Amino acid sequence: xxxxxxxxxxxxxxxxxxxxxxxxxxxxxxxxxxxxxxxxxxxxxxxxxxxxxxxxxxxxxxxxxxxxxxxxxxxxxxxxxxxxxxxxxxxxxxxxxxxxxxxxxxxxxxxxxxxxxxxxxxxxxxxxxxxxxxxxxxxxxxxxxxxxxxxxxxxxxxxxxxxxxxxxxxxxxxxxxxxxxxxxxxxxxxxxxxxxxxxxxxxxxxxxxxxxxxxxxxxxxxxxxxxxxxxxxxxxxxxxxxxxxxxxxxxxxxxxxxxxxxxxxxxxxxxxxxxxxxxxxxxxxxxxxxxxxxxxxxxxxxxxxxxxxxxxxxxxxxxxxxxxxxxxxxxxxxxxxxxxxxxxxxxxxxxxxxxxxxxxxxxxxxxxxxxxxxxxxxxxxxxxxxxxxxxxxxxxxxxxxxxxxxxxxxxxxxxxxxxxxxxxxxxxxxxxxxxxxxxxxxxxxxxxxxxxxxxxxxxxxxxxx
Amino acid sequence: xxxxxxxxxxxxxxxxxxxxxxxxxxxxxxxxxxxxxxxxxxxxxxxxxxxxxxxxxxxxxxxxxxxxxxxxxxxxxxxxxxxxxxxxxxxxxxxxxxxxxxxxxxxxxxxxxxxxxxxxxxxxxxxxxxxxxxxxxxxxxxxxxxxxxxxxxxxxxxxxxxxxxxxxxxxxxxxxxxxxxxxxxxxxxxxxxxx
Numbered sequence: 001x002x003x004x005x006x007x008x009x010x011x012x013x014x015x016x017x018x019x020x021x022x023x024x025x026x027x028x029x030x031x032x033x034x035x036x037x038x039x040x041x042x043x044x045x046x047x048x049x050x051x052x053x054x055x056x057x058x059x060x061x062x063x064x065x066x067x068x069x070x071x072x073x074x075x076x077x078x079x080x081x082x083x084x085x086x087x088x089x090x091x092x093x094x095x096x097x098x099x100x101x102x103x104x105x106x107x108x109x110x111x112x113x114x115x116x117x118x119x120x121x122x123x124x125x126x127x128x129x130x131x132x133x134x135x136x137x138x139x140x141x142x143x144x145x146x147x148x149x150x151x152x153x154x155x156x157x158x159x160x161x162x163x164x165x166x167x168x169x170x171x172x173x174x175x176x177x178x179x180x181x182x183x184x185x186x187x188x189x190x191x192x193x194x195x196x197x198x199x200x201x202x203x204x205x206x207x208x209x210x211x212x213x214x215x216x217x218x219x220x221x222x223x224x225x226x227x228x229x230x231x232x233x234x235x236x237x238x239x240x241x242x243x244x245x246x247x248x249x250x251x252x253x254x255x256x257x258x259x260x261x262x263x264x265x266x267x268x269x270x271x272x273x274x275x276x277x278x279x280x281x282x283x284x285x286x287x288x289x290x291x292x293x294x295x296x297x298x299x300x301x302x303x304x305x306x307x308x309x310x311x312x313x314x315x316x317x318x319x320x321x322x323x324x325x326x327x328x329x330x331x332x333x334x335x336x337x338x339x340x341x342x343x344x345x346x347x348x349x350x351x352x353x354x355x356x357x358x359x360x361x362x363x364x365x366x367x368x369x370x371x372x373x374x375x376x377x378x379x380x381x382x383x384x385x386x387x388x389x390x391x392x393x394x395x396x397x398x399x400x401x402x403x404x405x406x407x408x409x410x411x412x413x414x415x416x417x418x419x420x421x422x423x424x425x426x427x428x429x430x431x432x433x434x435x436x437x438x439x440x441x442x443x444x445x446x447x448x449x450x451x452x453x454x455x456x457x458x459x460x461x462x463x464x465x
Numbered sequence: 466x467x468x469x470x471x472x473x474x475x476x477x478x479x480x481x482x483x484x485x486x487x488x489x490x491x492x493x494x495x496x497x498x499x500x501x502x503x504x505x506x507x508x509x510x511x512x513x514x515x516x517x518x519x520x521x522x523x524x525x526x527x528x529x530x531x532x533x534x535x536x537x538x539x540x541x542x543x544x545x546x547x548x549x550x551x552x553x554x555x556x557x558x559x560x561x562x563x564x565x566x567x568x569x570x571x572x573x574x575x576x577x578x579x580x581x582x583x584x585x586x587x588x589x590x591x592x593x594x595x596x597x598x599x600x601x602x603x604x605x606x607x608x609x610x611x612x613x614x615x616x617x618x619x620x621x622x623x624x625x626x627x628x629x630x631x632x633x634x635x636x637x638x639x640x641x642x643x644x645x646x647x648x649x650x651x652x653x654x655x656x657x658x659x660x
Contacts, residue, residue, distance in 0.1 A: 067631040129635040136642035140649050149650045154608050157646070158599050161612055164639075165592075165619040172626045 003047045003073035004064035007038060007081050008117045015110035021102060028096035031105035035089035035112075042081035047074055071120040079455040080236070081116065086452075087317045088112045091225050094321070094435075097427035098328040100221050107141040108225055110134075115233040124244070125171030127237050128164045131201070131230075135160040138226050142218040152213025159200050159207050160230070166197030174245060187247060194241065194248075195257075201234040202291055205264045212272075212284030220280055220331060224324025227287045228317055235294055235309070243460040258299035263392045265292030270396025273403040279330065279337035279356065282403045283323055286363045289396050290316055293378065296393065300381045306463050308378050310456045314449045315362065315370035315442055322435035323359035326352040329428055339410045344418065346411030351424045353411040355432045357404055362439050364400035370439045373446035467511070471583035474507035478587045482594035483560045485610055487553055491536050494610060499529045501591075505617045508587045512580065512625045517633055521620060524637045528613060528644040535648035536606070556601075563593040580625045591618025609647030616640060 014034055021027045045051070050059045064071045073081065091108065095101040114134040118127035139157060143149045170193035176186050200207050215223045242249045269289030276282045290312075297309040327337060329352035334341045346353030362369035365376075375397070383390035424432065442449060457463070481501035488494045502525025510518035571586035578585065595615025598607060620636055 067629075067634055069629065069631045126629075126632065126635065129632065129639060132639050133635070133642060136639065136646045139646040143650060143653055145653065147653075149605060149653060151603055153650075154603055154605075158608065158612065161616070161643075165615075165623070168623060168627075 001058070002061040002064045003077075004071035004117070004120055006060065007042060007073060007085075008071060008113050008120065011035070011038065011085075011109045011116075012113035015106045015108075015113065018106040018109065021105075024096040024099055024101045027105040028092055028094075028101035031101070031109055032089050032092040035085045035092060035109070039082045039085035039089060042078050042085060045078075047078065049075070069126065070122045071117060072122050073116075073120050076459050076461075077119070079453075080119070080459050083313065083452065083456065084112065084116060087228070087313075090317060090321055091221075091228070094325055094431040095221065097425060097431060098221055098325065098332075100219060100328065103141060104222060104225060107137055108229075110137050111141075111226075111229060115229060118233065119236060119240070123171070124237075124240055125168060125174075127240075128167040128171075128197070131233065131237070132161060132164045134233075135230075138230075141222045142214065142226060144217075144219060147217075150213060150217035152210050152215075152217045155210035156214055159203065159210055163197045163200035166193045166200065170194040170197055177245075177247065181247065191248070191251070198234070198238055199261075202231060202238070202295075203288070204261050204291070204295075205268055208265070208268070208288050208291075211288055212276075212281040215280040215284035215287070216278055216337070217280075220283065220324045220327035220337075223280075224283070224320050224327075227284075228320050231287070231291050231294070232313070235298075239298075239306075239309075239460055239463060243463050246462075249462065255299045255301055258295050259386065259389055262292045262295030262299055263389055265289065265295060266396035267292075267392055270399030272399070274399040274406075276403060276406075277339045279327055279339075279342060279407060282360065282407060283320075283327060285403070286323075286360065286400055287320070289400060290320075290363065292396065293375070293393075296382060296389070297378055300378075300385065303457060304381060306457045306460070307453075308374060308381065310453045311374045311377075311446075311449070312371075314452065315374060315439075318370055318435065318438050318442065319359040319362040321359075322355050322432070322439060323363075325428075325431060325435065326355035326359065329424060330356065333423075339406075343410055344412070344414035346408075347414045347418055348421050348423050350420060350422060351429050351432045353408075355436060357408050357411070358436050358439055360400065360404035360407060362443070364404055365397045366401065368440065368443045370442035370446075372443055468581070468583070470507060471511055471581050471587075474504040475583040475587035475590070477501070477504035478508070478591055479564060482591055482614060483557070485614065486556050486560055486594065486598060491606055492533075494606065495529045495533050495536075498610060498613065499526055501614070501617065502526060502529075504587065505591070505621060508584050508621045509624045511584050513628060517628075517630075518624075520633060520637060521617075524640050525613075525617070528640055531641070531644040531648055532606070532609065532651070535651050559597055559601075560594065563597055564590060567593045574622075578622070578625050580622075584621060584625065588618045588621035591615070591621065593618075605647065605650040609643060609650075612643055613640065616643070 018027055018031060045060060047060050048062045050057050062072055062074045092105055095104045111134045114130050118130035121127055121130060142153050170190050173186055173190035177190055203211055266289050269285045269292060273282055273285035276285060293312060294309055297305055297312060329349060330342055330345055331337055333345060333349060362371045365371050379390050379393060382393060478501060481497045484497040485494055488497060502522050506518050506522035509521050567589035568586055571582055571589050574589060575582045575585035591614050595611050595618060598611030598614060602608060
């Protein structure tokens with residue numbers, strides 16, 4: 001038995017089995033249960049170490065050979081696998097109550113397995129090919145059966161596909177640099193290609209137009225899952241590059257580039273969020289701002305930057321999940337999520353409206369909510385290095401806050417005398433209450449997430465020490 | 466002789482990519498795409514053994530078959546674009562600009578990658594035409610054709626630097642998945658139109 005068989009082939013196989021299922025609860029239960037077990041086993045089981053179960057000795061091999069290349073998952077990857085599958089479990093658990101599990105479970109599991117394979121493949125540059133396969137698998141998940149695919153989906157497909165050639169070519173050049181490290185022309189060419197590849201992959205300005213379009217057109221919960229999964233894995237892939245190549249990690253221009261890209265993302269995401277008239281697009285701009293926050297955390301460098309980068313994960317997935325879940329409930333009740341069409345909807349669906357606003361406030365960095373403690377630490381770090389950037393962060397966050405206040409006004413706006421009702425189903429109420437509670441608890445006790453994330457930086461041998 | 470055949474394949478790539486840009490009937494588009502894969506096969510063959518290069522041809526034809534199957538029931542006529550000038554003259558002019566630019570770039574690329582000039586030009590030309598295609602349309606079929614053309618161009622160039630079987634296999638899967646994604650999107654599009 002090998003680790004890739006457990007954490008890549010098993011979920012991929014299950015995705016194939018789940019595909020024909022139409023039962024929402026069964027799909028969500030099976031996918032959620034398996035991902036929970038995969039997360040637990042990744043956390044507990046050692047890889048490449050013999051374990052005794054009674055008289056039987058078991059050893060999980062770290063490598064699996066395929067067509068002359070290898071998929072490798074070592075013990076140090078355990079925390080990362082646990083995080084990936086735990087967050088996937090979180091997305092699957094609530095999906096049945098908004099009737100999307102039959103689609104999210106098979107495609108989501110398949111995408112997760114392919115993205116885990118992209119972290120495991122050796123040579124690791126082939127990850128670009130596996131990420132592209134995951135992108136193609138995301139197409140049915142993001143398209144609605146009842147309406148034509150929109151521009152957002154096509155732009156997502158085009159921009160993510162364009163990333164692959166750049167990354168593969170840069171990989172070829174990087175191999176040349178390893179053989180001849182003094183060739184500055186080669187270094188420059190590789191850096192440009194790599195930069196372009198990651199600009200497409202991470203949807204960095206100006207290639208981020210697909211994000212708000214996608215959250216406007218696609219089912220919000222599917223879009224939320226994709227917008228959590230792809231940028232996260234792209235960041236981990238990027239960290240892999242930094243960890244592997246010393247010249248890249250120590251390049252003096254790197255922190256500046258990351259700071260500029262991060263500030264641009266945060267500023268565009270935050271300020272444009274303030275002017276949106278569509279709840280879905282607002283989510284999209286918040287995601288753009290989140291990518292900016294991750295880039296800024298990376299720009300701090302060293303273990304501080306890496307720790308902050310990982311600490312952003314849990315509050316982000318919670319906020320995105322609660323927000324996308326709430327929007328899915330609201331979208332069921334209105335033709336679209338335009339402000340003009342959801343006006344007063346909060347009076348009939350208060351829990352969903354509350355969930356959307358709370359998650360938005362959390363991503364805006366409002367005190368006592370999940371994202372605040374990490375944002376505060378990030379602000380401190382940025383203010384010490386470049387106070388101007390800390391000011392830009394504040395402007396971006398204020399933009400997101402404005403978006404939340406406008407949404408609150410629209411959702412609660414109703415003719416005088418209109419009463420309040422609670423029309424969400426019981427499972428929806430329970431998931432929303434748990435999500436909201438988690439956002440508040442994590443804001444009050446941020447240290448509770450630390451044990452989950454403490455081992456993550458060690459995945460990157462050179463960056464994490 | 467081999468050099469001449471390489472140039473014939475590059476010219477085939479030029480003719481088919483312009484044809485894809487101008488044609489408005491899906492049957493013609495898919496027939497032209499199938500012919501384009503013949504050129505791709507030959508250009509890849511200049512760096513890979515024939516058995517490996519043939520995989521590109523077979524995959525390309527499978528892609529065409531998958532797209533044709535999903536469009537078979539569609540009775541739709543030529544599709545009109547809305548966002549950009551749809552005149553043939555405009556497209557022809559844009560295509561000739563791409564052809565000239567890529568030819569100029571191909572000479573440096575050929576020296577850089579140490580490949581034949583015809584191979585470098587064929588590759589850059591297809592990538593350029595694919596990008597042009599993607600820039601002027603949002604029709605599902607045309608987006609997929611643009612992406613396939615772009616990938617075909619990339620595959621020719623990448624074949625000159627990478628000979629791994631796993632990469633070849635993954636690129637095959639990506640092409641087939643792209644065709645399946647295209648077929649899915651076309652079906653959703655057609656289903657909505659018929660309602």
